[in-house]
Amino acid sequence: MKGTTFFRSVRRETGQSLVIIGGALVVLMALLALVTDAGNAYVQRQRVQNAVDAATLAGGAELARTYVDPDSGHYAGTPQDENRIWQTIVRVAQANGIPDSNGNPNDSVNTNIEAYFIGPDGQRVGVPLPNNGGIPPSYEVSGVEVRSTLAFGTFFARVIGFDEMETSADAFAQAHPDWCPASASNLFPIAVSAALFQDDPGGKPIEGATYRIWDKNSNSSYGNFGWISWDNDPSNTTLIANMHDTRRSGTWHVGDLVPGATGVMNSSGVRQELDAYIAGATHSRNGLTIQHDPSVIIPIYDYTVGNGNNLKYHIVGFARFRLTNYKSTGGDKWIEGVFERYVDTTSPPGGGCYLTQTVKLYDEPPADLGRVIAGTVHLNEIFYTEGSSEQHVPVDVMLVLDISGSMNASWSGGSSKLQSAKDALIAFNNTLNVVEGDRVGLTTFPTVGRGAQYRTTCDNYKMNLYLYSEVRSSLTDNVGYVNSIIQGLSADSGTSLAHAIQTAREQLLADLRPGAIPVLIIASDGIVNVTLDGKWTGFGGAAGQGQNTPSCNNQAEQQTIEQANLAKEAGIIVFSIAIGDGFNTAVTEAIASPDADYDGNGQIDDYEKHFYIARNASDLANIYQLIGNRVQQIAEEGSYYTKETLGAGATVELRTTSGAIVQTTTANNAGAFQFTDVAPGDYRLTARVNRNGLIYDILTYGNGGPPRDPNNPRNGYVEVSIGQGTGITQVEVLYLSTCDGAARPTWCP
Incomplete structure (x- = not known):
């Protein structure tokens, strides 16, 4: 009996425990449902929010393509415009996880999505899209709002009677036309293809990168820019007038079809305007004098319609492009420049403007920016490379020598400047330690050629003479061979220094060995007066030390400095020697590496300089001897360079x-x-x-x-x-x- 009683007692207590455990399990299941399904609800909420954000941005971008009413300053559009915005919102929302509601994902019906136009205050205007019959200017539309509600199944919560849960999210985006490049004015009359940037990371242009754009008229196989006419007049005369005065462009908008022009790039008027822009010069045409800025605003297009005089470019954005160079002769014509940025400097903080992405999500509308001054800051930043403790590090030296006609002039009571330079270069070469790996090469300028006729920028004189440079010897340890070339040099023609620095830099970097120090030694006696494309500016005077040349010569000088900057940014140590007194100090000094107080004595001594002036034959010989001694220990002193x-x-x-x-x-x-x-x-x-x-x-x-x-x-x-x-x-x-x-x-x- 005791045993039986005990058994019964245990069974009775077990039954009570099951009731307690069962109740606890219900509570635990409820807690598990709360934790698991609440976490799932959070994930679903983020999913819907991300989809709504993407759809709102896309809808705002489509809104930015529409017309801006000039009277109200607000967006206006047709029922087709409204439908296009709605269809974009539905398509992007569905692509980001919002399910289609009627089994046909290709139509624009989806009851899981609501969309509204909003005004500057962020409040809804009108009725849900796409039922407003267009975009009336009276609505003062400046953005869109998108809302989505989504039901989803539960995991454990169904145990306690909740088979599904519901989450919703909304977002709105302002797309005011003044914020981003939905519209622009004062445009330079070329349109550049967005395909130019397709090989860049993410298919987007790189700020500060140099791009060469090819004229579609000269090479349609890969042309990526075309000339534009603002008023359907494709004549070259109108093109030149539009280049000269960009105010003639008026205001154009993303989505517009801009008429093309048949512009002749090698016409004198087009070249004169390009030269003036690149030089940043003041230029007059037909009594109108304008200060040209190398940085211009250009339209970006994604496709064209029509052909010939009926060609039109479909605009998808606007960019600021700094013109630096061009080629207007031969079969392939191009313009070169630096991409600075898309015209988005008035975007609210965090906003982005890439092609049609001219919107930004906001908690509240931003304030009116009113009159805006916008720009960028760049530095000529100085960097330092530490010296080496090694006794000798091999140097690869490229000598660049001016053999223009002025080098035939004699020093007072002595030999010619060219002969003095020859003697100094040969003596320098003989100091190189070829046994320890030193090498030397030689580039001279100018070389003379003939080509298409052009007019000089300084005196409008017709010319077909082109001046370039020539690599006489690539880097070699055969010093005697280079010396024999130097001995046979003769002088003639103008000063094409920009091309010479470019040629020498490219050859030096192509031949450079790992571990060797690249050195460029440039010697010239004259004013730079030839642009990178070989054209003489027409300026033939001598400015004199410290003086400036006329603005018509600016392009040649700026291109020379730019080519030297590229060399220094590549790690090349650049020495510049000005021979005589007929030079522009600002240019000849700017092309040299920075002088520096290496020994810390508070002053820059001759053995610490990179820019020298040789006023006579003795100076020239001493400078080359000084540089020759320096390059033998140049690894020890380290080097400064700018970028x-x-x-x-x-x-x-x-x-x-x-x-x-x-x-x-x-x-x-x-x-x-x-x-x-x-x-x-x-x-x-x-x-x-x-x-x-x-x-x-x-x-x-x-x-x-x-x-x-x-x-x-x-x-x-x-x-x-x-x-x-x-x-x-x-x-x-x-x-x-x-x-x-x-x-x-x-x-x-």
């Missing part, structure tokens, strides 16, 4: 003409800055930034060029004028150099 970089974090100040600060801002990571709500008037821009302990605060003409204020470099500024109307004023790039540190230009105070 054009973005002015991220730069402080930019907007000042009155008397110098009082009006506004201050900071450049973003791309070096871009903007000032908003600027009152009409004349202003000055200054900038500065601390980079690795050096203060870059000197504004220069171009990267590494002379200071804007030669008398007091730190007082330089860029002028800008703001008119009465609202909109964006894009200023030229603010180039900054420094006078701090060991490496300093000679013009530093």
Whole structure:
């Protein structure tokens, strides 16, 4: 009995435990449902939110393609425009996980999605898309809102009676036409194909990269730019007028079809305008004088319709492009320049403008930006390569020698400059340690050729003479062979230094061995007066040391500095020797590597320089001897070099003409800055930034060029004028150099 009683007792207690455990299991299942299905609900909520965000951005981009009513300043469109926006929203939402509601994913019916137009205050206007009968201007539409509600099945929650749950998300995007390149004016009359960037990362252009765009008219097989006419007049005369005065373009919008032009690139008028833009020169045509900025705004197109005089370009965006070079002769004609950015400097923070992506998601609408000044800051940044403790590191030296006609002139009471240069170069070559691996090469300029006729920029003289350069010897350890070439040189014609530096740089880098130090030694006695494409500018005078040449010669000088900058950025140590006194100090010094106080004695001695002036034959011989001694230990001293970089974090100040600060801002990571709500008037821009302990605060003409204020470099500024109307004023790039540190230009105070 006791045993039986005990058994019964246990059974009775077990039954009570099962009730308790069963109840606990229900609670546990409920908790498990809460944890598991709540987590799933969060995932589903994020899924819907991501889909809604993507659909909203896509819808906003489509809205940005529509017409902006000139009276109201707001978007306006047809029922077809509204349907296109709605179809885009549905397509993108479904592609991102919102299920189709009627079993036909290819139609535009989906009850899981709602979309509305919104006004500047973010509030809905009208009725759900696509039932507004278009986009009435009275709605003051400036964006779209998209909302989606999605039901999804549960896992454990169905145990407690919840078979499915529901989540929803919404988003809105403003697409105001003033924020991004949905429209632009003051356009340069060429359209560039978006396909130009298809091989870049993500199919997007690289800021600061140089692109060569090919004229469609000259080579249709890979042409990626075409000339544009704003008023359906394809004549070359109108094209030239449109190039000269970009205000003639009016305002164009993303989605517009812009008429093409049959522009003749090698016509004198087209070439004169291109030359003036590249040089940043003041240019007159038909009584209208305009200061041309190398940075121009150009339309980007994705496809064309029609052909011949009926050709039109479909515009998908606008970009700022800095013109640097062009080729207008031969079968393949091209324009070269630096892509600076899409015209999006007035986008709200975090906004993006790439082609049609002209919208940004917001919690609340941004404020009206009013009158805007926008631009970028670039630095001629100084870098240092540590020296080596090795006694001798092999050097690869490319000699560049001017053999233009002026080198035939004699020193006072002595031999010709050319003969002195020959003697100095041969003596230099004989100091090289070929046993330890030193090598030398030789490039001379000019070489003379004939081609299509052109007009010189300085005197409008007809010419068919082209001046280039020639590699007389690639890098070799056969010093005697190079010396024999030097002995046979003769002098004639103009100073094509830009082409010579390009040729020498390319040859030097092609031949360079691992571990060797590349050195470029340039010697010239004259004014640079030939552009990179071989054309003489027509300037034949001598500026004299420290003087400036006329603006018609600027392109040749700027291209020379740019080619030298490319060499220095590639790690080449550049020595520059100015022979005589008929040269422009700003150019001949700018092409050299930075001088530096290597020994720290507070001054730059002759053995620390990279720019030298030879006033007589003895000077020239001594300079080459000095450089010859240096290259034997050049690995020990290390080297300074400069590189054009973005002015991220730069402080930019907007000042009155008397110098009082009006506004201050900071450049973003791309070096871009903007000032908003600027009152009409004349202003000055200054900038500065601390980079690795050096203060870059000197504004220069171009990267590494002379200071804007030669008398007091730190007082330089860029002028800008703001008119009465609202909109964006894009200023030229603010180039900054420094006078701090060991490496300093000679013009530093």
